[in-house]
Amino acid sequence: MTAAAPRLPGDPSPEAAVARMIRVDHAGEYGAVRIYEGQLAVLGKSQAGGVIREMAEQERRHLERFEKLVHERRVRPTALSPLWHVAGYALGAASALLGERAAMACTVAVEEVIDDHYRRQAESLGEDQAQLRRTIEDFRADELAHRDLALAHGAGSAPAHDLLTATVKIGSRIAIWLSTRV
Ligand SMILES: [Fe+2]
């Protein structure tokens, strides 16, 4: 899709919408890094350690890119970084304490929400924001690869899978909503 979605009454200006996008994505990638740091604190030396480290490395690259965009475009970063610092790490550590498969199920749940989030963002960006759209599309592909990796590592057979998935998804959606605005 190349054309931007039509603007509705009450929608933020295109500039404000892009700033919000960068703010929430920067926050999200920061949260992702913290989730994996929490998981690695528990599972770093386990069999799953290698694959978690691989995903964490990619999240750090995503975060670096959005840090650059925040500076270049003078976007106010979310005021909630201290919260995501703690909540991301706690989610990572808590899921990892439930076991490797639960840690993987946490990744699948987060990445499914992010896939949807990045897809909507990319669809709303026009040609004037082609570079940002490409970044988002690239990162979306990485997140889908994380989901697939986690599924290949037993996410589907995690204990309390459905409850865990639903909880993580609700939390992720609330985090997105908040980081877009605050
Ligand atoms: Fe990411």
Ligand SMILES: [Fe+2]
């Ligand atoms: Fe990811």
